[in-house]
Amino acid sequence: MSKQINVALIGNPNTGKTSVFNQLTGLKQKVGNYPGITVEKKEGICKLPRGIRAHILDLPGTYSLNTTSLDESVAVELLLNKNDKDHPDVAVVISDVENLKRNLLLFTQIKDLKIPAILVINMADRMARTGISLNIPLLEEQLDTKIALVSTRKGTGIETLKELIFDYKNLSNRPLIDVKVIALDYFERLQTTFPKEDLYKLWLVITQDVNFMPIEKIPIKERATFATKSKSELKRLQQKETILRYQFINGILKESYKVDLAAAKGLRAGFDKVLTHKVFGYLIFFVILLSLFQAIYD
Known part of the structure; x- marks a missing residue:
């Protein structure tokens, strides 16, 4: 195992991501800027078992990988570019127990990039007073991941998270959703034209202006041609992707996430x-x- 693990801390705004970062790194952190832009870069070191160190990078808050701002594009560029020195060995996705459905959109996208991912469900101390109950083993099975139930306010769950980060090589990197269902013909032609590239990464590169390693177009014997779609059509397909992901998320949470107002305290x-x-x-x-x-x- 490497002496240092690169960890990307990512999540929607207001999920307590920075609080998790602070509890993982303590005072072993520094704040700077990403090269050439004014977006803040926060990073720190977390000590794990057996003398292993984790380099924790607190990425700017983002609702999804379909970026709409410079801050969000920073996160996407890092996740896409394996040549970046900070490219994560594991992504820790922070969610809020009261807004889990919305937060899982980002998690499913990161899983589909085939990056090992841990789901942190933060603000667990609110579950009793809001009547929320979770079937964690079932949710782990459905999302093909490991989950840390955390309360940064009470300081619980952080040690569990550290253990999961230490054991990241045992995480699955299988995608959750077959992106071809977004537009079968389009994605099959895309895969034929760029056979050595990951299909979902290609999709993200095509649909937004992010820096990514050069993609070599491989000659095809049948002289197949690939023409991308108009911006309006790409936007429509992005919306279709979002709908498909929420359908998947709704099916999962229907079984593993319950809210009983009568039991709320x-x-x-x-x-x-x-x-x-x-x-x-x-x-x-x-x-x-x-x-x-x-x-x-x-």
């Missing part, structure tokens, strides 16, 4: 029960509207 849960009650909820809504009406016209 705490003040917030109590308010939710009252405000969503089939009788009292409407009465409260009516009183609020009446109060607003009187405040405006009196």
